[in-house]
Every structure is written in C-alpha cells, then in structure tokens.
Amino acid sequence: MVPNATAVGSGQINFRQLAIFLVMALGSLLFWLTPVLYPLKILAVFIHETFHALATVLTSGHVVSMVVTPWQSGYVQHMGGKPFLIASAGYVGSALFGGIMLLLSVRDKWASVVFGGLALLFGLITVLFVRNLFGLAFGLGTAAAFAYLYWKPFMGAHYIVDFLAVTSSLYALFDLTDFLMVGARTDAVILAEITPVPAFIWALLWSAVSLLVVFVAGKRAITVH
Secondary structure, eight states, X not given: OOTTEEEETTEEEEHHHHHHHHHHHHHHHHTTTSGGGHHHHHHHHHHHHHHHHXXXXXXXXXXXXXXXXXXXXXXXXXESSOHHHHHHHHHHHHHHHHHHHHHHHTOGGGHHHHHHHHHHHHHHHHHHHBOSHHHHHHHHHHHHHHHHHHHSOOTTTHHHHHHHHHHHHHHHHHGGGGGGOTTOOOHHHHHHHHSSSXXXXXXXXXXXXXXXXXXXXXXXXXXXX
C-alpha cells in the first residue's frame, strides 16, 4: 500500500498530494486579486499567447509579433495560418499546460527536468516571437529563473512545480469569465467573427473543455497506480 493513500477503483488516492493541491488552490484564490500572484498571472498570459503563436506556425502561418503587457493581457499578430485553430489555441493550450504540469508535479525527481524544459520553452518563444520590451524582459527573466532552478536544485523544489501546476490550472479555468468582458476583443469574440456561433458560447465551450482537461489530469495526478 502507498502511504497516505486509499484504494479507489483501479488506483489509490494519495490524500497527501490532494491536500497539497487543495491548500495551494485555496491560497491562490485568497491572493488572486493581490500583487502576490502578479508574476504568475503574467506567466499564464505568456503561456496563453505562446499557444496562439505555436498554432500559427503549425498551421503554416507566420508570427509577426507576440506581445505580453504589464496589464495581464497580450496578443499575437500573425499572417496566414488557420484562424479558427489559432484563436482556439489559447484556451486549449492553457488547459493542456495546466494538465501537463499537474501530471508532472507528482513526480518529485522530475522537478529539475521540468525547470529545464520551462527554461528552454520561455527562452525560445521569447527570442523567436516576442517583440515588446516588457514581454522580452519577462520572458528572458523567467527563462533565466527556471534555468537557475535547473542548475541549482534544492530540497523541496518540487513544491514549486506543484504551485505552478495549481495556478496554471486555475488560470485556465478562469477563462470562463471571458464572455463577461463586454466590448473586449477576446478570443471568443474572434471566434464569433469567423463562425456563426456567439462569443459566449465559445467561451463556455472552451471553458468546459478546460475544466475537463484539468479534472482528468488532476484526478490522475492524485491517483497512484
């Protein structure tokens, strides 16, 4: 038997890991509107825009510029590509990133590998696509921070991965409020412009997908097989 776990179906629930996730989620919600989580919110915006940029490239488009602002917003200016897939990629990508981080967070020995991968991701995306000063500073600074964590691992570093996983997942689910941003040119509005489906339906649809991805990944993350 696995310590702090109980059998459920074909696996065992690790209540210790579940408790860690819940405490981190509660703490994140309590400080959501404070400056404490500001860097993590910018990180989430960066990831969101990263998937727009990657979708552009993967659908044979060209990224003119990727912008991340201090006001927790951003956009990708592109030429060509598949508009529907590019506009949808921010929603889906944020959820996938959160889900992957949840799955990796329970593998403590992989913490350094995760940090190394994030350093490479942020560094490459920044150099290849980001064109505004704040975005460049944030992207390269974040890449440097993850590189440091990769080269200088310390006891308990895996909890940083846990926290990144929880906050990334929460931010992905936060996209549910997209349809409340009346007048803003959100991804849902862009999708509504290229399809006959209203913006709030797209916001609800992709939020439901995000919820499903995070739920499945979270359930698997706290289940020991």
